[in-house]
Amino acid sequence: MPLFKEKFDWQQFKISLAFGLPLVIGGLASWGLNIMDRLFLRHFSTYTELGIYSITMSVAIVVTIFSGIFNTIWSPMVYKWMSEDKFDYEQIDIVLEYMLAAIYFFIVLTSLFSWIIPYFLPSAYSEIEYLIAVCLLGPLLYTLSEVTGIGIAIVRRTKFSMLCAIVAMLTSAILNYFLVRKLGAAVSTATAFFVFLP
Known part of the structure; x- marks a missing residue:
């Protein structure tokens, strides 16, 4: 079979491993960052408070969906700019400014109109209006980190991305x-x- 006749390229394997392994470890640390709050709430708080927090985070997931769409589009778009020799770091600064403005106004609007949320939920969950703005910051800041962190991937220094995720997870804990x-x-x-945020 031709497959077994091919020589294994150890040099390319080392390069790929140096790029990919920190992303795997960083992904695990990001997962830890996302669940750390619920682990500590379960241990130090009541199930009622955990339920209220979980419902609030479920409402915040709507933002996570839009963040996921942006994150899916952003990286390929930057790599396309690079392949067409149209890439400039000023483009990242421009996108970052628009993203910061959008996040700022979204948080302000959510804070202003959060009093409406209890009308759509049972009275037991009325505290959500006080938590929603802060709970939205996590996914929104993660999206912002995707904008700023693309430079790490471009220069192939994924170990810095891994370190950011580990430090953030430990900070959360x-x-x-x-x-x-x-x-x-x-x-x-x-x-x-x-x-x-890198």
């Missing part, structure tokens, strides 16, 4: 441990996602 009973998991998670 430490903040949740100390703050989950006072300020809540939402503040800890939002702060950890801010740390995640």
Whole structure:
């Protein structure tokens, strides 16, 4: 078979491993960052508070869907610019400015109109109006990190992306441990996602 006659390229394998392995570890750390709040809430809080927080995060998932769409389009678009020799770091700055403005206005509008949410939910979940704006910060800051972090992928320094994810996960764990009973998991998670920004 021709497959077994091909010589294995160890040099290319090492290059691919150096690029891909940090992404795998960073992905696991990002997963840890996303679930850390619920782990600490389950341990240090009541199931009622965990339920309210989980419902709030479910409402915030709507933003995550739009973030996912942007993240799916953003990287291929940058690589297309590079292949066509149209890439300029100023393009990233322009997109970053628009993204910051969009996030700012979205959080402000959500804060202004969050009082409407309890009308659509049972009275037991009325506290969601106070949590929703902070819970939205996590997915929105993650989208912002996709804009700023594309430079790491371009220069093939994925270990920095891995380090950002690990530091953010550890920050989330430490903040949740100390703050989950006072300020809540939402503040800890939002702060950890801010740390995640490369």
